[in-house]
Amino acid sequence: MKKFKQFFQKKIILSLVMCILLAVVLVSATYSWYAMSNSSKAYGIDLETGGTGQIKVAVEPGGEDIMTAGYLTKVTVDEKEYAYVPLKLMGGLMKFENIQDQMIAPGAYNPMTFYITSLSESIKSYSIKVQLAYEPSAKITPAQKQKIEAIIKDHITVYQEMYTENGVVKFRSPLTYYDKVSDDVEEATGALKFNVEVPATIYWVWNYEVTDVPNYTSIPRFSGLDTRSAVRKYDEEDTTLGNYIDGIYFNVSIEGSPEGAGD
Protein backbone atom coordinates (compact mmCIF):
# COMPACT_ATOMS: atom_id res chain seq x y z
CA MET A 1 0.00 0.00 0.00
CA LYS A 2 2.74 2.37 0.85
CA LYS A 3 4.56 1.55 -2.37
CA PHE A 4 1.39 2.21 -4.36
CA LYS A 5 0.89 5.53 -2.67
CA GLN A 6 4.46 6.41 -3.42
CA PHE A 7 4.05 5.44 -7.02
CA PHE A 8 0.92 7.44 -7.47
CA GLN A 9 2.29 10.43 -5.75
CA LYS A 10 5.05 10.75 -8.23
CA LYS A 11 4.23 14.03 -9.90
CA ILE A 12 5.09 12.95 -13.36
CA ILE A 13 2.60 10.10 -13.35
CA LEU A 14 -0.07 12.31 -11.97
CA SER A 15 0.33 15.03 -14.55
CA LEU A 16 0.43 12.47 -17.34
CA VAL A 17 -2.87 11.02 -16.24
CA MET A 18 -4.40 14.48 -16.03
CA CYS A 19 -3.25 15.28 -19.56
CA ILE A 20 -4.80 12.13 -20.93
CA LEU A 21 -8.06 12.85 -19.19
CA LEU A 22 -8.07 16.37 -20.55
CA ALA A 23 -7.45 15.09 -24.07
CA VAL A 24 -10.33 12.63 -23.84
CA VAL A 25 -12.72 15.30 -22.63
CA LEU A 26 -11.67 17.69 -25.36
CA VAL A 27 -11.98 15.09 -28.09
CA SER A 28 -15.49 14.02 -27.13
CA ALA A 29 -16.57 17.62 -26.82
CA THR A 30 -15.30 18.65 -30.24
CA TYR A 31 -16.61 15.48 -31.87
CA SER A 32 -20.10 16.22 -30.58
CA TRP A 33 -19.75 19.75 -31.81
CA TYR A 34 -19.18 18.75 -35.43
CA ALA A 35 -21.69 15.95 -35.34
CA MET A 36 -24.60 17.96 -33.92
CA SER A 37 -24.16 21.09 -36.01
CA ASN A 38 -26.80 22.98 -34.18
CA SER A 39 -25.09 26.28 -33.74
CA SER A 40 -27.25 29.09 -34.96
CA LYS A 41 -24.40 31.32 -35.98
CA ALA A 42 -21.34 30.10 -37.81
CA TYR A 43 -19.23 32.00 -40.29
CA GLY A 44 -21.68 34.86 -39.78
CA ILE A 45 -24.50 32.97 -41.64
CA ASP A 46 -27.76 31.94 -40.00
CA LEU A 47 -27.96 28.19 -40.32
CA GLU A 48 -31.22 26.31 -40.75
CA THR A 49 -32.10 24.90 -37.41
CA GLY A 50 -34.76 22.40 -36.62
CA GLY A 51 -34.61 18.93 -35.23
CA THR A 52 -31.62 16.84 -34.66
CA GLY A 53 -29.47 15.20 -37.27
CA GLN A 54 -27.86 16.49 -40.37
CA ILE A 55 -30.76 17.16 -42.75
CA LYS A 56 -34.04 18.97 -42.46
CA VAL A 57 -37.01 17.45 -44.28
CA ALA A 58 -40.21 19.38 -44.88
CA VAL A 59 -43.30 18.68 -46.98
CA GLU A 60 -43.81 22.30 -47.98
CA PRO A 61 -41.23 24.75 -49.31
CA GLY A 62 -39.61 26.46 -46.35
CA GLY A 63 -41.70 24.35 -43.99
CA GLU A 64 -40.74 22.90 -40.64
CA ASP A 65 -38.88 19.67 -40.23
CA ILE A 66 -41.44 16.87 -40.18
CA MET A 67 -40.03 15.21 -37.08
CA THR A 68 -40.28 18.32 -34.97
CA ALA A 69 -43.30 20.10 -36.48
CA GLY A 70 -45.93 20.42 -33.79
CA TYR A 71 -48.84 20.18 -36.20
CA LEU A 72 -47.90 16.69 -37.39
CA THR A 73 -48.90 13.75 -35.24
CA LYS A 74 -46.55 10.81 -34.87
CA VAL A 75 -47.20 7.16 -35.56
CA THR A 76 -45.04 4.18 -34.71
CA VAL A 77 -44.24 1.53 -37.26
CA ASP A 78 -41.91 -1.34 -36.34
CA GLU A 79 -40.65 0.56 -33.29
CA LYS A 80 -39.66 3.61 -35.38
CA GLU A 81 -41.39 6.93 -35.25
CA TYR A 82 -42.98 8.38 -38.38
CA ALA A 83 -44.58 11.78 -38.89
CA TYR A 84 -48.10 11.38 -40.28
CA VAL A 85 -48.54 13.63 -43.31
CA PRO A 86 -52.10 14.34 -44.54
CA LEU A 87 -52.54 14.27 -48.31
CA LYS A 88 -53.61 17.89 -48.52
CA LEU A 89 -50.28 19.00 -47.08
CA MET A 90 -48.59 17.31 -50.00
CA GLY A 91 -50.87 18.96 -52.53
CA GLY A 92 -53.72 16.44 -52.43
CA LEU A 93 -54.39 13.78 -55.04
CA MET A 94 -54.15 14.58 -58.73
CA LYS A 95 -57.39 14.71 -60.69
CA PHE A 96 -58.00 12.38 -63.60
CA GLU A 97 -60.66 11.97 -66.21
CA ASN A 98 -62.40 8.62 -65.62
CA ILE A 99 -61.48 8.46 -61.94
CA GLN A 100 -63.70 9.62 -59.12
CA ASP A 101 -62.35 12.69 -57.36
CA GLN A 102 -60.12 12.09 -54.34
CA MET A 103 -59.79 8.43 -55.34
CA ILE A 104 -57.33 6.27 -57.21
CA ALA A 105 -57.70 3.51 -59.76
CA PRO A 106 -55.39 1.68 -62.17
CA GLY A 107 -53.52 4.28 -64.18
CA ALA A 108 -53.51 6.89 -61.43
CA TYR A 109 -50.25 8.41 -60.27
CA ASN A 110 -49.19 11.10 -57.83
CA PRO A 111 -46.00 12.95 -56.97
CA MET A 112 -44.60 13.13 -53.44
CA THR A 113 -42.19 15.99 -52.91
CA PHE A 114 -39.94 16.44 -49.91
CA TYR A 115 -37.96 19.60 -49.36
CA ILE A 116 -34.59 18.56 -48.02
CA THR A 117 -31.90 20.84 -46.62
CA SER A 118 -28.41 19.78 -45.73
CA LEU A 119 -27.47 21.11 -42.31
CA SER A 120 -23.82 20.27 -42.50
CA GLU A 121 -21.01 20.85 -44.96
CA SER A 122 -20.23 17.17 -44.84
CA ILE A 123 -23.70 16.02 -45.96
CA LYS A 124 -23.67 15.99 -49.74
CA SER A 125 -26.63 13.84 -50.78
CA TYR A 126 -29.96 12.43 -49.66
CA SER A 127 -31.47 9.00 -50.11
CA ILE A 128 -35.15 8.15 -49.90
CA LYS A 129 -36.55 4.70 -49.40
CA VAL A 130 -40.18 3.68 -49.42
CA GLN A 131 -42.44 1.03 -47.92
CA LEU A 132 -45.85 0.21 -49.40
CA ALA A 133 -48.81 -0.34 -47.07
CA TYR A 134 -52.55 -0.67 -47.56
CA GLU A 135 -55.80 -0.49 -45.62
CA PRO A 136 -57.75 -3.72 -46.16
CA SER A 137 -61.53 -3.72 -46.62
CA ALA A 138 -63.60 -4.63 -43.59
CA LYS A 139 -64.61 -8.16 -44.49
CA ILE A 140 -61.33 -9.43 -45.86
CA THR A 141 -60.32 -13.00 -44.96
CA PRO A 142 -56.71 -14.08 -44.24
CA ALA A 143 -56.59 -15.98 -47.53
CA GLN A 144 -57.62 -12.86 -49.43
CA LYS A 145 -55.06 -10.84 -47.48
CA GLN A 146 -52.35 -13.26 -48.53
CA LYS A 147 -53.41 -12.88 -52.13
CA ILE A 148 -53.18 -9.10 -51.87
CA GLU A 149 -49.71 -9.24 -50.32
CA ALA A 150 -48.51 -11.43 -53.18
CA ILE A 151 -49.62 -9.04 -55.91
CA ILE A 152 -49.80 -5.48 -54.64
CA LYS A 153 -46.12 -4.61 -54.96
CA ASP A 154 -46.22 -5.28 -58.68
CA HIS A 155 -49.25 -3.11 -59.23
CA ILE A 156 -48.12 -0.05 -57.30
CA THR A 157 -44.60 1.17 -58.10
CA VAL A 158 -42.68 4.21 -56.95
CA TYR A 159 -40.50 5.85 -59.60
CA GLN A 160 -37.93 8.60 -59.52
CA GLU A 161 -38.67 10.13 -62.87
CA MET A 162 -41.73 11.07 -64.92
CA TYR A 163 -41.60 11.91 -68.63
CA THR A 164 -43.94 12.11 -71.62
CA GLU A 165 -43.63 10.10 -74.80
CA ASN A 166 -46.07 10.65 -77.66
CA GLY A 167 -48.48 12.33 -75.30
CA VAL A 168 -48.48 9.38 -72.89
CA VAL A 169 -47.14 9.85 -69.37
CA LYS A 170 -44.43 7.33 -68.50
CA PHE A 171 -42.04 6.67 -65.64
CA ARG A 172 -38.56 5.33 -65.11
CA SER A 173 -36.05 4.44 -62.39
CA PRO A 174 -38.29 2.39 -60.10
CA LEU A 175 -37.50 1.99 -56.41
CA THR A 176 -37.91 -1.22 -54.46
CA TYR A 177 -39.82 -1.40 -51.20
CA TYR A 178 -38.39 -2.15 -47.76
CA ASP A 179 -39.95 -4.54 -45.26
CA LYS A 180 -37.77 -3.42 -42.40
CA VAL A 181 -36.46 0.13 -42.48
CA SER A 182 -32.90 -1.24 -42.25
CA ASP A 183 -33.30 -3.22 -45.49
CA ASP A 184 -30.97 -2.50 -48.36
CA VAL A 185 -33.25 -1.50 -51.23
CA GLU A 186 -33.24 0.62 -54.37
CA GLU A 187 -33.42 4.22 -53.11
CA ALA A 188 -34.05 7.59 -54.71
CA THR A 189 -30.94 9.72 -54.41
CA GLY A 190 -29.97 13.25 -55.24
CA ALA A 191 -27.44 15.92 -54.44
CA LEU A 192 -27.65 18.32 -51.53
CA LYS A 193 -25.93 21.61 -51.00
CA PHE A 194 -25.18 22.95 -47.57
CA ASN A 195 -28.01 25.14 -46.30
CA VAL A 196 -29.91 25.04 -49.62
CA GLU A 197 -33.43 23.61 -49.75
CA VAL A 198 -33.69 20.97 -52.48
CA PRO A 199 -37.04 19.57 -53.65
CA ALA A 200 -36.90 15.79 -54.05
CA THR A 201 -39.84 14.28 -55.93
CA ILE A 202 -40.79 10.64 -56.28
CA TYR A 203 -43.92 9.37 -58.02
CA TRP A 204 -46.13 6.51 -56.97
CA VAL A 205 -47.99 4.91 -59.84
CA TRP A 206 -50.72 2.31 -60.11
CA ASN A 207 -49.43 0.67 -63.26
CA TYR A 208 -52.28 0.72 -65.74
CA GLU A 209 -51.46 -2.42 -67.69
CA VAL A 210 -49.07 -5.26 -67.08
CA THR A 211 -46.83 -3.90 -69.81
CA ASP A 212 -46.25 -0.82 -67.64
CA VAL A 213 -44.86 -2.91 -64.79
CA PRO A 214 -41.04 -2.77 -64.84
CA ASN A 215 -39.67 -6.15 -66.00
CA TYR A 216 -42.99 -7.92 -65.72
CA THR A 217 -41.80 -10.92 -67.71
CA SER A 218 -39.47 -11.83 -64.87
CA ILE A 219 -42.31 -11.97 -62.34
CA PRO A 220 -42.99 -15.70 -61.83
CA ARG A 221 -46.75 -15.67 -62.30
CA PHE A 222 -46.46 -13.73 -65.58
CA SER A 223 -43.46 -15.42 -67.10
CA GLY A 224 -44.42 -17.89 -69.79
CA LEU A 225 -47.74 -16.20 -70.53
CA ASP A 226 -48.34 -14.56 -73.87
CA THR A 227 -49.00 -10.84 -73.69
CA ARG A 228 -52.76 -11.01 -74.00
CA SER A 229 -53.11 -13.60 -71.21
CA ALA A 230 -50.75 -11.61 -69.01
CA VAL A 231 -52.77 -8.45 -69.59
CA ARG A 232 -55.94 -10.28 -68.67
CA LYS A 233 -54.46 -11.83 -65.55
CA TYR A 234 -53.15 -8.46 -64.43
CA ASP A 235 -56.56 -6.88 -65.02
CA GLU A 236 -58.20 -9.54 -62.87
CA GLU A 237 -55.66 -8.80 -60.14
CA ASP A 238 -56.55 -5.12 -60.40
CA THR A 239 -60.18 -6.03 -59.80
CA THR A 240 -59.20 -8.07 -56.74
CA LEU A 241 -57.22 -5.14 -55.38
CA GLY A 242 -60.06 -2.73 -56.05
CA ASN A 243 -62.46 -4.95 -54.18
CA TYR A 244 -60.33 -5.89 -51.20
CA ILE A 245 -58.44 -2.74 -50.27
CA ASP A 246 -59.78 0.57 -49.12
CA GLY A 247 -56.65 2.63 -49.59
CA ILE A 248 -52.89 2.65 -50.05
CA TYR A 249 -50.23 4.67 -48.25
CA PHE A 250 -46.47 4.88 -47.98
CA ASN A 251 -43.86 4.94 -45.24
CA VAL A 252 -40.89 7.01 -46.35
CA SER A 253 -37.45 7.10 -44.74
CA ILE A 254 -35.04 9.87 -45.73
CA GLU A 255 -31.37 10.14 -44.77
CA GLY A 256 -28.47 12.41 -45.50
CA SER A 257 -25.15 10.98 -46.55
CA PRO A 258 -21.63 12.33 -46.79
CA GLU A 259 -21.17 10.61 -50.16
CA GLY A 260 -21.97 12.39 -53.35
CA ALA A 261 -25.12 11.49 -55.25
CA GLY A 262 -23.21 9.40 -57.79
CA ASP A 263 -24.70 9.85 -61.24
Next chain:
Amino acid sequence: MGRKKKIIVLTVCTILLLALSGGTFAWYLREDAKRAQTEAAAVMAPYNLYLMDENAKDTLQFAVGNLHPGEVKTEIICVSNKRPDNYTGDDSDMAEQAKDSEFGYDLMLVHTDNLAVNYTVYALKREQMKPGVDLPEGAVLMEDGYYGIKGDPLEGNENEISKDMRQKVFGSQDISGIVNVGTYWLSTDDEMNLKYVASEKKYDFEYYLIEISWKDIRNFDVYKKETDLVYVVVNAKQPRPVEKAAGTP
Protein backbone atom coordinates in the same frame (compact mmCIF):
# COMPACT_ATOMS: atom_id res chain seq x y z
CA MET B 1 -1.46 10.90 0.34
CA GLY B 2 -2.71 14.25 1.51
CA ARG B 3 -6.41 15.02 1.62
CA LYS B 4 -6.04 17.71 -1.04
CA LYS B 5 -4.62 15.30 -3.56
CA LYS B 6 -7.36 12.78 -2.82
CA ILE B 7 -9.98 15.37 -3.61
CA ILE B 8 -8.24 16.33 -6.84
CA VAL B 9 -8.09 12.71 -7.97
CA LEU B 10 -11.72 12.15 -7.09
CA THR B 11 -12.84 15.30 -8.95
CA VAL B 12 -10.87 14.36 -12.05
CA CYS B 13 -12.35 10.88 -12.06
CA THR B 14 -15.87 12.24 -11.71
CA ILE B 15 -15.37 14.67 -14.57
CA LEU B 16 -13.99 11.90 -16.74
CA LEU B 17 -16.95 9.69 -15.95
CA LEU B 18 -19.41 12.47 -16.85
CA ALA B 19 -17.55 13.32 -20.05
CA LEU B 20 -17.57 9.73 -21.21
CA SER B 21 -21.23 9.17 -20.48
CA GLY B 22 -22.08 12.49 -22.14
CA GLY B 23 -20.13 11.50 -25.20
CA THR B 24 -21.72 8.09 -25.59
CA PHE B 25 -25.19 9.47 -24.84
CA ALA B 26 -24.86 12.01 -27.64
CA TRP B 27 -23.83 9.20 -29.96
CA TYR B 28 -27.04 7.26 -29.39
CA LEU B 29 -29.33 10.27 -29.42
CA ARG B 30 -28.27 11.31 -32.89
CA GLU B 31 -31.16 10.16 -35.15
CA ASP B 32 -30.37 10.99 -38.74
CA ALA B 33 -33.32 9.49 -40.56
CA LYS B 34 -36.50 11.48 -41.15
CA ARG B 35 -39.58 9.34 -41.54
CA ALA B 36 -42.99 10.21 -42.91
CA GLN B 37 -46.18 8.21 -43.34
CA THR B 38 -48.60 9.51 -45.95
CA GLU B 39 -52.35 9.54 -45.47
CA ALA B 40 -54.06 6.70 -47.32
CA ALA B 41 -55.38 7.38 -50.81
CA ALA B 42 -58.84 5.81 -51.22
CA VAL B 43 -59.23 3.14 -53.88
CA MET B 44 -62.15 3.39 -56.31
CA ALA B 45 -64.52 0.41 -56.56
CA PRO B 46 -63.82 -1.70 -59.64
CA TYR B 47 -66.41 -2.56 -62.24
CA ASN B 48 -68.19 -5.91 -62.24
CA LEU B 49 -70.41 -6.44 -65.22
CA TYR B 50 -72.58 -9.35 -66.33
CA LEU B 51 -74.73 -10.28 -69.29
CA MET B 52 -77.98 -11.85 -68.31
CA ASP B 53 -81.09 -13.35 -69.76
CA GLU B 54 -84.22 -11.24 -69.91
CA ASN B 55 -85.38 -12.69 -66.59
CA ALA B 56 -82.50 -10.81 -64.95
CA LYS B 57 -81.45 -13.93 -63.11
CA ASP B 58 -79.50 -16.27 -65.34
CA THR B 59 -76.44 -15.83 -67.47
CA LEU B 60 -77.29 -15.00 -71.04
CA GLN B 61 -78.07 -17.84 -73.38
CA PHE B 62 -77.92 -16.11 -76.69
CA ALA B 63 -79.18 -18.24 -79.56
CA VAL B 64 -80.59 -16.85 -82.75
CA GLY B 65 -81.60 -20.16 -84.29
CA ASN B 66 -82.72 -20.44 -87.86
CA LEU B 67 -83.17 -17.19 -89.66
CA HIS B 68 -85.07 -17.15 -92.96
CA PRO B 69 -84.99 -14.33 -95.46
CA GLY B 70 -87.46 -11.61 -94.59
CA GLU B 71 -87.65 -12.84 -91.03
CA VAL B 72 -86.70 -10.62 -88.12
CA LYS B 73 -85.60 -12.34 -84.98
CA THR B 74 -85.46 -10.57 -81.68
CA GLU B 75 -83.43 -11.34 -78.65
CA ILE B 76 -83.55 -9.57 -75.32
CA ILE B 77 -80.49 -9.20 -73.16
CA CYS B 78 -79.92 -7.68 -69.78
CA VAL B 79 -76.75 -5.90 -68.72
CA SER B 80 -76.20 -5.64 -65.01
CA ASN B 81 -73.72 -5.24 -62.20
CA LYS B 82 -75.44 -8.05 -60.27
CA ARG B 83 -73.94 -11.48 -60.55
CA PRO B 84 -76.36 -14.00 -62.12
CA ASP B 85 -77.70 -16.69 -59.79
CA ASN B 86 -76.28 -19.47 -61.92
CA TYR B 87 -72.89 -17.87 -62.42
CA THR B 88 -70.13 -20.41 -62.92
CA GLY B 89 -67.14 -18.11 -62.83
CA ASP B 90 -64.38 -18.78 -60.31
CA ASP B 91 -64.13 -15.62 -58.22
CA SER B 92 -66.17 -15.29 -55.07
CA ASP B 93 -69.15 -12.98 -55.14
CA MET B 94 -67.67 -9.51 -55.13
CA ALA B 95 -70.97 -7.92 -54.17
CA GLU B 96 -70.24 -8.33 -50.49
CA GLN B 97 -67.13 -6.25 -50.82
CA ALA B 98 -68.67 -3.83 -53.24
CA LYS B 99 -68.64 -0.14 -52.54
CA ASP B 100 -70.85 2.48 -54.14
CA SER B 101 -70.01 2.64 -57.80
CA GLU B 102 -71.19 3.99 -61.08
CA PHE B 103 -69.48 3.26 -64.34
CA GLY B 104 -70.14 3.49 -68.02
CA TYR B 105 -70.15 0.59 -70.44
CA ASP B 106 -70.63 -0.05 -74.11
CA LEU B 107 -72.22 -2.79 -76.11
CA MET B 108 -70.50 -4.49 -78.98
CA LEU B 109 -71.91 -6.99 -81.46
CA VAL B 110 -69.58 -9.05 -83.57
CA HIS B 111 -70.43 -11.36 -86.39
CA THR B 112 -68.25 -13.18 -88.84
CA ASP B 113 -67.90 -11.31 -92.07
CA ASN B 114 -69.56 -13.76 -94.37
CA LEU B 115 -72.90 -13.41 -92.63
CA ALA B 116 -75.11 -10.86 -94.34
CA VAL B 117 -77.21 -9.77 -91.42
CA ASN B 118 -78.42 -6.48 -90.14
CA TYR B 119 -78.99 -5.83 -86.56
CA THR B 120 -80.55 -3.01 -84.67
CA VAL B 121 -80.30 -2.58 -80.97
CA TYR B 122 -83.03 -0.85 -79.00
CA ALA B 123 -82.96 0.18 -75.40
CA LEU B 124 -85.81 -1.57 -73.65
CA LYS B 125 -87.67 -0.31 -70.64
CA ARG B 126 -89.00 -3.17 -68.53
CA GLU B 127 -92.35 -2.78 -66.85
CA GLN B 128 -94.44 -5.13 -64.81
CA MET B 129 -97.75 -6.28 -66.26
CA LYS B 130 -100.72 -5.20 -64.22
CA PRO B 131 -103.78 -7.42 -64.05
CA GLY B 132 -106.66 -6.01 -65.99
CA VAL B 133 -104.55 -3.38 -67.69
CA ASP B 134 -103.98 -3.68 -71.42
CA LEU B 135 -100.48 -3.69 -72.78
CA PRO B 136 -99.55 -0.50 -74.63
CA GLU B 137 -99.00 -0.44 -78.36
CA GLY B 138 -95.74 -2.02 -79.48
CA ALA B 139 -95.00 -3.67 -76.15
CA VAL B 140 -92.73 -6.67 -76.21
CA LEU B 141 -93.64 -9.61 -74.03
CA MET B 142 -90.99 -10.65 -71.55
CA GLU B 143 -90.74 -13.49 -69.07
CA ASP B 144 -92.21 -13.58 -65.56
CA GLY B 145 -95.03 -11.13 -66.18
CA TYR B 146 -93.05 -8.26 -67.57
CA TYR B 147 -93.21 -6.42 -70.84
CA GLY B 148 -90.85 -4.05 -72.52
CA ILE B 149 -91.22 -0.76 -74.32
CA LYS B 150 -88.83 -0.18 -77.17
CA GLY B 151 -86.90 3.03 -77.12
CA ASP B 152 -85.00 4.59 -79.97
CA PRO B 153 -82.45 2.46 -81.79
CA LEU B 154 -78.95 2.80 -80.37
CA GLU B 155 -76.41 4.73 -82.37
CA GLY B 156 -73.42 2.69 -83.32
CA ASN B 157 -70.14 2.82 -85.08
CA GLU B 158 -69.41 0.08 -87.56
CA ASN B 159 -66.66 0.85 -90.06
CA GLU B 160 -64.04 2.50 -87.91
CA ILE B 161 -64.45 0.02 -85.11
CA SER B 162 -64.19 -2.95 -87.46
CA LYS B 163 -61.00 -1.54 -88.86
CA ASP B 164 -59.57 -0.94 -85.38
CA MET B 165 -60.49 -4.36 -84.04
CA ARG B 166 -59.22 -6.20 -87.09
CA GLN B 167 -55.98 -4.31 -86.68
CA LYS B 168 -55.80 -5.50 -83.08
CA VAL B 169 -56.51 -9.11 -83.92
CA PHE B 170 -54.65 -9.57 -87.17
CA GLY B 171 -52.09 -6.79 -87.11
CA SER B 172 -50.77 -6.00 -90.55
CA GLN B 173 -51.63 -9.41 -91.96
CA ASP B 174 -53.47 -9.56 -95.25
CA ILE B 175 -57.00 -10.62 -94.34
CA SER B 176 -58.54 -11.00 -97.78
CA GLY B 177 -58.24 -14.76 -97.62
CA ILE B 178 -59.51 -15.19 -94.06
CA VAL B 179 -63.09 -16.32 -93.75
CA ASN B 180 -63.81 -15.61 -90.11
CA VAL B 181 -62.83 -11.97 -89.96
CA GLY B 182 -65.27 -10.20 -87.68
CA THR B 183 -67.44 -7.24 -88.39
CA TYR B 184 -68.02 -5.16 -85.32
CA TRP B 185 -70.73 -2.81 -84.23
CA LEU B 186 -70.05 -0.67 -81.18
CA SER B 187 -72.60 1.48 -79.44
CA THR B 188 -71.58 5.11 -79.18
CA ASP B 189 -74.05 6.21 -76.55
CA ASP B 190 -72.12 7.81 -73.71
CA GLU B 191 -75.02 7.70 -71.28
CA MET B 192 -75.04 3.94 -70.69
CA ASN B 193 -74.24 3.57 -66.99
CA LEU B 194 -74.62 1.03 -64.26
CA LYS B 195 -74.97 2.18 -60.70
CA TYR B 196 -74.62 0.31 -57.43
CA VAL B 197 -75.72 1.64 -54.07
CA ALA B 198 -73.95 -0.38 -51.38
CA SER B 199 -76.11 0.74 -48.47
CA GLU B 200 -79.29 -0.50 -50.17
CA LYS B 201 -77.64 -3.37 -52.03
CA LYS B 202 -79.35 -1.89 -55.04
CA TYR B 203 -78.16 -3.12 -58.42
CA ASP B 204 -78.82 -1.75 -61.86
CA PHE B 205 -80.37 -3.66 -64.76
CA GLU B 206 -80.56 -2.38 -68.30
CA TYR B 207 -82.36 -4.21 -71.07
CA TYR B 208 -81.77 -4.25 -74.77
CA LEU B 209 -83.68 -5.72 -77.68
CA ILE B 210 -81.60 -6.90 -80.58
CA GLU B 211 -83.35 -7.31 -83.91
CA ILE B 212 -81.61 -9.50 -86.43
CA SER B 213 -82.62 -9.83 -90.05
CA TRP B 214 -81.04 -10.85 -93.30
CA LYS B 215 -79.74 -8.12 -95.52
CA ASP B 216 -81.51 -7.79 -98.83
CA ILE B 217 -79.60 -10.39 -100.81
CA ARG B 218 -80.27 -11.71 -104.26
CA ASN B 219 -78.78 -15.18 -104.15
CA PHE B 220 -79.73 -16.58 -100.81
CA ASP B 221 -78.47 -19.95 -101.95
CA VAL B 222 -74.93 -18.89 -101.24
CA TYR B 223 -75.77 -18.53 -97.58
CA LYS B 224 -78.08 -21.53 -97.34
CA LYS B 225 -75.89 -23.67 -95.18
CA GLU B 226 -74.10 -20.93 -93.28
CA THR B 227 -73.70 -21.49 -89.59
CA ASP B 228 -72.14 -18.47 -88.13
CA LEU B 229 -71.75 -16.82 -84.85
CA VAL B 230 -72.85 -13.56 -83.45
CA TYR B 231 -71.16 -12.39 -80.30
CA VAL B 232 -72.51 -9.92 -77.85
CA VAL B 233 -69.83 -8.24 -75.82
CA VAL B 234 -70.25 -5.76 -73.05
CA ASN B 235 -67.25 -3.74 -71.98
CA ALA B 236 -67.05 -1.73 -68.82
CA LYS B 237 -65.39 1.52 -69.78
CA GLN B 238 -62.08 1.97 -68.08
CA PRO B 239 -59.71 3.79 -70.36
CA ARG B 240 -56.22 4.87 -69.29
CA PRO B 241 -56.72 7.80 -66.94
CA VAL B 242 -55.59 11.14 -68.23
CA GLU B 243 -54.85 14.14 -66.05
CA LYS B 244 -57.71 16.57 -65.93
CA ALA B 245 -56.85 19.82 -67.65
CA ALA B 246 -56.19 22.64 -65.22
CA GLY B 247 -59.36 24.46 -64.36
CA THR B 248 -61.80 21.61 -64.97
CA PRO B 249 -63.85 20.65 -61.91
